[in-house]
Each structure stands twice: as C-alpha cells, then as structure tokens.
Amino acid sequence: MRTAVTLCRVAEAASGPFVFHDELAIGFQKAAAHGFDAVELFLPSADYISVEEIRELQQKHSLAIAAVGTGAGMVKHGLTLTDADPVFRERALAFILSLVDFAGTLGAPAILGSMQGKHNAAVPRDLAIVYLADALQIISARAAQYGTVFLYEPLNRYETNLFNTVADSAKFLADHQLTNVKILADLFHMNIEEVSCEQAIAENIDHIGHIHFADSNRRAIGFGHTDRMPILRLLYQLSYQGYLSAEILPLPNADAAAKQFILSTII
Secondary structure, three states, X not given: OEEEEEEEOOHHHXXXXXXXXXXXXXXHHHHHHOOOOEEXXXXXXXXXXXXXXXXXXXXXXXXXXXXXXXXXXXXXXXXXXXXXXXXXXXXXXXXXXXXXHHHHHOOOOEEEOHHHOOOOOOOXXXXXXXXXHHHXXXXXXXXXXOOOOEEEOOOOOOOOOOOOOHHHHHHHHHHXXXXXXXXXXXXXXXXXXXXXXXXXXXXXXXXXXXXXXXXXXXXXXXXXXXXXXXXXXXXXXXXXXXXXXXXXXXXXXXXXXXXXXXXXXXX
C-alpha cells in the first residue's frame, strides 16, 4: 500500500481536513520529507497551476499524484450535480470535467465528494439519483479517455442524504453500470455510518479504489479511537493496491499530523 497526503490551496477550505495548506512547492517538499509516496491535490480550479509545473514538482520530489479533489466547486461556488437548476448542474459538471482532464493528464483520478449534493423538496430522492447517475456516466467516460477511474465518495448523513455507506454506493454504481467509477472509502465517514468498517471493506473491496485513512475525530489515526490494526491487516490480506491518503485535520500541527499518519500505516 502507498501513502498520500493532502495539499490544499482553497482558501475557503482553510479549516478543512487537509494536512498542508502551503504553496504547492512547499507542500511537495514537506510531503517528500515526511516519506509520503504521493500527494492528493485540492485546488481552486483546473487552471490554478499548469500540468507542467506539477510534473516538475513531482520529478523534483519523486512524488506521484494520488488523486485530485473537486470540492472547491462546492465550497467556492456552491455547485452540485443535483441542483434543482439545470444551469447550475451544467456548471457543476463542467467544473468537475475540467478537473478530470487535469487529473487525467497527470494519470490520476478525480474525486466526487461534496459536489454530489443532496435531495430535498425541490429535487426528490429518485430525481437526484437520476441527476447523479447521468452526470457520472459523462464524467466516468471522460476519465476513461485518460485510462483512469473516477472516485465517488459516500459521505456521512450530515453532509449528504444520497448514499452514506460503502455497500449502498457499490449497489448504486452497479445498478447504473458505472464500471469506471470506484469508491473512495473514508474511514471518518465510515466510523459514523458503517456497522463495521472491516466488514464494509471486505464485502466491497472490488469497488474500492482509494481510502482516506482518518481517525474517528478526523485527525490522524492514533489521535482518536479507531482501531487501525484490524483494518490494515485486512487490507494486506485483500491485497489492496491503492493509496491510504491523509485527508485529516492538521492537529496538533501539520507536521505532527503527517508524522503520526505515516506511523499509523505501519503494521
């Protein structure tokens, strides 16, 4: 298994669960110094930095790109794929596709988290799911052009009312034949929604393409009450080949969180 750390350049997400908020050149340097294999990027937009500049940073620090988040579309612009207004749905789709292109050029998947939205009185659940599935068909086809997958993240009930568990998400993807979409399994959300994190992973491992390895309090594992060892042993037994990514709060500070995260991934 490989490790990744989050680098955030979205001002509106300054208090979010991202380890390093420095300029990217510094973030890459810190990621390499702590021994991470890759970085997960959370950028304001696809044109924030050029692909060439990212490749230069990768080469300089020997780091891969694990994934690229799309959440800035929500936190900066309030865009979701399930908005009642078709104009805003189109804007959301365009924003995500631009980041799929950016990530795909780097050989990495993009992530759908908060931009999935919610169902509500204006958009009943069945209709919201149609909007989501239709958008994912388009997005996953774009990702496939680059030979990458797209990552769908089930969130906890306080952040979305669409799909909250790994199993429900896997069924949704299978029902809509979204074969190029994989699940991002986030242990923070899973600690809220799953009966057993280990069982959810074991029963759906074929659908899981990325893991946010976070403790129950969204800090690095070891700073909350998640028992990491059964999960790590299970992932080794299942020959999980994806990333364990540090989408965690930078507490007590970023460097301490990064150090603890690396220690938490060692059996």
